[in-house]
Each structure stands twice: as structure tokens, then as C-alpha cells.
Amino acid sequence: MVRKFIVDSVTFWATEYNVDGFRFDLMALHDVDTMKAIKEALHAIDPTIIIYGEPWMGGSSVMDPSISAGKENIKNLEGIAAFNDEIRDGIKGSVFDKAHPGYVQGNNEGIQRILYGITGGIQHPQVSFENVWHTDPLRTVNYVSSHDNHTLYDKLILSNPQRRDIAKMQKQANAIILTSQGIPFLHAGVDFMRSKGGHENSYNQPDSVNQLDWSLKKKNLEVFNYYKGLIELRKKHPAFRMTNAEEIKTHLTFLDTPSEHLIAFQINDFANGDRWEKIIVIHNNKQGFERFNLPEGDWNVVVDQKTAGVDVIRTVSGTIVIRENETLVLYQGERLHEKERSVIPYIIGGVIGLVAIGGMLGVAFLKKRARLTS
DSSP states (O other): OHHHHHHHHHHHHHHHSOOOEEEETTGGGSBHHHHHHHHHHHHHHOTTOEEEEOSSOSSOOOSOTTTBSSGGGGGGOTTOEEEEHHHHHHHHOOTTOTTOOOGGGTOOTTHHHHHHHHTTSSOOTTOOOSOOOOOSGGGEEEOSOOSSSOOHHHHHHHTOTTOOOHHHHHHHHHHHHHTSSSEEOOOTTGGGTOOOTTOSOOTTSOHHHHSOOTHHHHHTHHHHHHHHHHHHHHHHOGGGGOOSHHHHHHHEEEOOOSSTTEEEEEEOSSGGGOSEEEEEEEEEOSSSOEEEEOOSSOEEEEEOSSOOSSSOOEEEOSEEEEOTTEEEEEEEEEOOOHHHHHHHHHHHHHHHHHHHHHHHHHHHHHHHHHHHHO
């Protein structure tokens, strides 16, 4: 009856209020059959409705792990995604220890957890991550912060003994998320460095703590525009949104780096119908610059430490320098979209027509001039 009540409730909300996304708190407290019934009912209404949840439970539970909708069984829940706490803690450090640093603060111990997230939670041959539990990019919700625990800004303040530039780390944290396979999740206000004054669990705090302080957008406009550019990049380039494990294993390759501080990967062969032939993403978390040897040819930079988007910032080749907490996105080779290719014959035809008309007008002018001078 509880299962029926849940299914009846979500279908009512989806049909009566057009709700198109459902997040399940402590989803491991539900059983697999209930989550499957929810998915079947919602996708019968609209197959684009997104269903995701926390793949853990609060405290202890009498739920049999073999039927729980937790980490062990996400692989059995097609069409249902789960938060990826592996990449979260790898990027910014443990949520259970406010002083523990992650990759963007210079700690490299969680790099394999980040690589797991970059590949969309699949079993990738170049990633040494043993506990693969998502198995599919459409089941993997990559994130660094949500309403639970500290905001990203507060976590970086509390775990930054070297006093590194918070804005640089704030940008790089979600540059990793937004260039990874899987489903990206952004906490409201993270794009303008939202703070809750250091409060971790602010459910009982006033609006002065929990509200979105929009003055921070003006103060941190560069960070906001950087996030805006990253979102544009991801939306316009499906290579960052491959839909299955085989596609990712075929097209995404990690590159050798001269330093443990660098993460570099390449997406090849117009992946997922992208217009860019090859894309390279490089992250550097070192407190200082690193050098990297690019594959042969010229590469167009569209993301660096200050700017993000789809427009070419500069073209580079050979050995490049990656600055502290910088993420670089570069591409090589480009093809026109179908719509652009389809208008080319008309453009060519128009040019030929104009040339022909110009020729005829020229001949007519010469004939008229000849008559006037004869």
C-alpha cells in the first residue's frame, strides 16, 4: 500500500502540475521494485521525466541490501540516476570533515574518484576505480555541492590552509563537472560563490543564512560568466553528453601527463555527433604552473582560467603552460552541421547567379556605350 501511495502521488503531480523531475531523498530506504514501479508509471506519462535520488540511507535500516535502491543496485535501475559522491569528495574533499581538502585544494589522493566521474560512472579501461556502481552515464549525477552540507564556497574556505585563490577553485570545481560525462548538477548560487556563513546544516537557520544573496552575482560576476560559458559549451557540444558506456570507452581516452597534478583526456572522432573532431580537457591543481605537450597540430582554446564558452580565445601548438587551478578546453578539426551544409548549394547557386547577372549587365552596358560612341 505504501508503494501504491507513492506511485499514485507522483503520477498525480506529473499529470496535474506537469512536474517533470523527481528527486528521492535517502533513496536506499526504498526497494528496487518500488523505484521501478515509479519509473514505469512516470515514463508512461512522459519518457523525458527525470528520476534521481540519494543512493544511501540515513543511519541504520532494516531494509535488505539485496533489494534496497542503494549503490549496490543502481545498476539494476534503468532510467533512474543517483548522486555520485565519489567525484564530489574527490574534487572538494570529504563532506564529513570540513578541513579535508580535495583535488582543487591540491590534494591528489582522490584522483581516481574524479576519473570515475569524468567517464560517467562506467568501467573504463584506463580508470583504476574498483567500486563501479553506476555503470551508465545516464545513471550518474555528478556534483560537488547541494543543499546538504557546506556550500562549495564555505567548504573551500574551511579547507584551504594554503590560502589559495577561492575564485579559481570555485571555477575549476564545476569545470570538472561540466566537462564530465553523465548528468551535471549545480547547487543554486554556486555560480556566484554563494555562502551560508559557514553553516553546514542550515534547515533551522533564518532567511539571512539560506536566502540567495543576489548582490554576490555583481561582486563575483567573472565567476558567474565563467559558469555561464561552461553551460553553453556543454549544451552546444554533445561530445560531453555521450549516452552509453561503449560510446564513452570508444571515444574518451586519458592522456599521459608529466605530473600527478594534471588530469588530461581527449574525446575523439566527432563523438556523439559533435561538430568538433577532437577535444582535449586539461585540469591542473598544482600551486603553480605545469607544462603539457599537446598532440600534433594547432589547437583552438575555448576555455582557460578566465574565460569559458565556445568562441576561440587563441590557437596554440606544441608545449603549453597550464596555470594554477586552470582548466583548459581545446579542440581541433571542425565540420559544418547538417543545416549549415544544406544551405551551401543555395549559397553557391546565389553567387553563380549574381556573377551571371553581373556579366549580363556588363555586356549590356558595353553594348550601350558602343552605340553612344559610334
